[in-house]
Amino acid sequence: MRIAMLTNNYKPYMGGVPVSIEHLAQALRAQGHEVYIFAPTYKNQVEEEYVIRYPSFPLSIVGAPVPNVFSSIFEKKIIELGIDVIHVHHPALVGNVALRLKKQYGIPVVFTYHTRVEAYLHYVKPIEWLEHATGIIGRYMRWFCNQCDMIAAPTDGIRDYLVENGIKTPIEVLPTGVKEEAFYPKPEQVREVRRQFKGDADYLLCSVSRLAKEKNIDFQFEGLKLLKEKLKVEGKSFRYLLIGDGPEQGHLKKKIREMDLENEVILTGRVENEYISSYQKACDAFLFSSKSETQGIVILEAMAAGNPVIAVDASGVKDLVENGVNGYLTKEEPMEWANQIATVLLDELHQTQLSYGAYITATKYSENQIAQKAAEAYNKTVCYSHFQVEERTWQFERVWMRGKAYLWNH
Numbered sequence: 001m002r003i004a005m006l007t008n009n010y011k012p013y014m015g016g017v018p019v020s021i022e023h024l025a026q027a028l029r030a031q032g033h034e035v036y037i038f039a040p041t042y043k044n045q046v047e048e049e050y051v052i053r054y055p056s057f058p059l060s061i062v063g064a065p066v067p068n069v070f071s072s073i074f075e076k077k078i079i080e081l082g083i084d085v086i087h088v089h090h091p092a093l094v095g096n097v098a099l100r101l102k103k104q105y106g107i108p109v110v111f112t113y114h115t116r117v118e119a120y121l122h123y124v125k126p127i128e129w130l131e132h133a134t135g136i137i138g139r140y141m142r143w144f145c146n147q148c149d150m151i152a153a154p155t156d157g158i159r160d161y162l163v164e165n166g167i168k169t170p171i172e173v174l175p176t177g178v179k180e181e182a183f184y185p186k187p188e189q190v191r192e193v194r195r196q197f198k199g200d201a202d203y204l205l206c207s208v209s210r211l212a213k214e215k216n217i218d219f220q221f222e223g224l225k226l227l228k229e230k231l232k233v234e235g236k237s238f239r240y241l242l243i244g245d246g247p248e249q250g251h252l253k254k255k256i257r258e259m260d261l262e263n264e265v266i267l268t269g270r271v272e273n274e275y276i277s278s279y280q281k282a283c284d285a286f287l288f289s290s291k292s293e294t295q296g297i298v299i300l301e302a303m304a305a306g307n308p309v310i311a312v313d314a315s316g317v318k319d320l321v322e323n324g325v326n327g328y329l330t331k332e333e334p335m336e337w338a339n340q341i342a343t344v345l346l347d348e349l350h351q352t353q354l355s356y357g358a359y360i361t362a363t364k365y366s367e368n369q370i371a372q373k374a375a376e377a378y379n380k381t382v383c384y385s386h387f388q389v390e391e392r393t394w395q396f397e398r399v400w401m402r403g404k405a406y407l408w409n410h
Contacts, residue, residue: 004083006094008067010039016297017089019116020176027371030375040065054075066092085378099147108149108381113158126217132392142166150381152347154295155319172377177367182277182304189278189316203238203345206283208298211246216289224261245270280305293317304362306356310341326358
């Protein structure tokens with residue numbers, strides 16, 4: 001099968017959507033499919049086979065360039081390559097390109113609902129105000145999803161959310177898969193990370209996140225301040241690695257100083273994907289507080305490394321974390337979150353049990369299994385799309401024949 005993946009952002013931009021696209025594309029190719037990624041042009045991009053770069057404007061939305069949706073390269077390449085199905089990863093810009101190509105050439109469109117859009121409206125204040133006043137974004141999302149031939153929901157919870165919000169298009173649950181190497185980080189890299197960052201602390205903790213407002217990182221620092229005080233009573237200490245970069249970096253550095261966490265919190269900056277699993281494996285637990293996730297691939301990657309996850313109970317996350325099995329979910333209350341982290345760290349046996357449970361959970365999401373499921377969903381969508389075309393053709397021919405008979409008799 002020939003698949004075109006359309007995205008508003010991709011490498012070198014770092015984020016959950018580019019990672020998800022890359023994982024799925026590579027796994028599908030390994031199973032014999034042709035997958036082409038249509039991605040925007042960046043100044044510091046690296047040319048890759050199967051990645052088709054379209055022009056973009058030197059503007060920025062959440063750190064990514066704005067696609068030139070009027071470029072002829074979309075239509076030219078998709079027809080030239082004989083694409084069977086378009087898998088679009090954003091509802092606007094390239095999302096509109098996908099619907100236009102569907103209308104012109106009858107190519108079925110699959111859309112992955114990666115992002116709770118309402119969690120990102122603070123980046124564009126006029127639109128945020130407009131959404132609060134009119135609900136126009138919600139209505140647009142409903143319209144867009146119902147124009148597609150299939151929706152891929154990362155979790156059962158997101159599927160239920162979409163159904164509750166009036167989505168009539170067939171929905172398949174299709175999580176982001178975990179790469180095989182995430183389960184087997186290199187031991188020498190793991191030892192180096194632990195040596196470099198743990199120091200004389202008793203525990204090494206981490207999180208992987210874009211440093212942005214919607215990730216709720218301020219909450220983490222409030223909780224870590226309480227955790228520091230609680231562990232001090234037990235004669236214990238910790239270091240916390242916050243892996244990633246983003247627009248809130250300056251604010252977070254200031255927050256660290258204000259909360260006297262300079263000895264505990266380390267902002268590592270961006271870490272290349274191939275090293276993330278080594279950072280994860282070097283740590284004793286993974287902490288998370290975002291409420292804007294649809295799945296949270298970083299949680300599954302942490303579990304693949306055997307990390308128990310302590311997170312705020314929120315959409316996407318609660319489909320993965322099971323209390324007492326692979327981690328814990330708490331209310332968005334700093335004391336409760338800090339207490340749960342301390343409870344896990346101070347009970348070594350229970351921490352080991354949670355670590356094993358986390359690993360077992362991650363094995364259910366290997367990228368090969370997910371790619372196979374995606375291919376089946378594509379086939380189903382293509383077949384259904386062709387059936388609809390044939391049915392419309394048959395209905396047209398029936399009406400035409402009736403009209404012809406009427407004219408003949410009159």
